Amino acid sequence: MLIVDATTKSISDPIIGPAGGFYINGFKKMLGLQYGVSVYIATDTFEGTIACFSSDQLEMQIQVLIRWSLDASKLKALYINYPSLNYKQKTVQSIMEKTIRFVTKNFTALETIAFREGVSRTIEEEVAKAITKEASLGDAVIDLSLDVKNIGYPKKYTDAIEDKLAAEQAKIQAQFEYERTLTLARAEAESKIIVANGTKEAMRTIISITGQTNSTRIAELYLTLEALKTMAPNTQSFIVIFGSEGIPLVYPLTTNSTAP
DSSP states (O other): OOOEETOOOOOOOOOOSTTTOOOOOOOOEETEEEEEEEEOOOOEEEEEEEEEEEEOEEHHHEHHHHHHHEGGHHHHHHHHTTOOHIIIIIIHHHHHHHHHHHHTTSHHHHHHTTTHHHHHHHHHHHHHHHHHHHHGTOOOOOEEEEEEEEEEHOOOOOOOOHHHHHHHHHHHHHHHHHHHHHHHHHHHHHHHHHHHHHHHHHHHHHHHHHHOOOOOHHHHHHHHHHHHHTTTTTOSEEEEESSSOOOOOOEOOOOOOOOO
């Protein structure tokens, strides 16, 4: 509370709590030529939505919440500058709006989305700095904190962003499918080359061992070897009958597990 003398225009030092029958709920009560002025010093707040523009002239709605307390020892200076105690509406809100608009015009709309946390932090720091430096507040505003609760954009703009993101996602998916198909095709081609090289090398070996020059006979021997390779893991014994001509006959032998 402050006690103001209407005659001398003097203002007392702050009085904390009830004093001299003066009201302390925000009203004044005349007592002769003096009256008391109640000042709320506990945590006060202001919440609002500030219309501002990005550097590329997109309108945005910045929703903010600011909190502060008052230093009781500085109330006298604050009252001298704001006899109606309207510093919140006249200065705090004005500084906040001016500073936020100054900050956002340094960012494009896309930058406020991509670097949202950094933009919010810059707003919070710059607003706090501006309020702290405001001489008319007389250092009375303390424990200042500001939260950027939301950055809103026109619906048409957010719809366009969503469409763009969807298109980019589809493009990424298409690229992924293309690369996957290409990788599988390359793998299949390489596999066929390996098989072909293996077949070629196998036929060279057959020619080297048998001395065969007849291509048909070489092919028959190769197919026989491939058949034996397929049967080998599951058959312990088999008989191969080679005729003078034609494909050899391969007979797997079944094993009698009860035989001695």
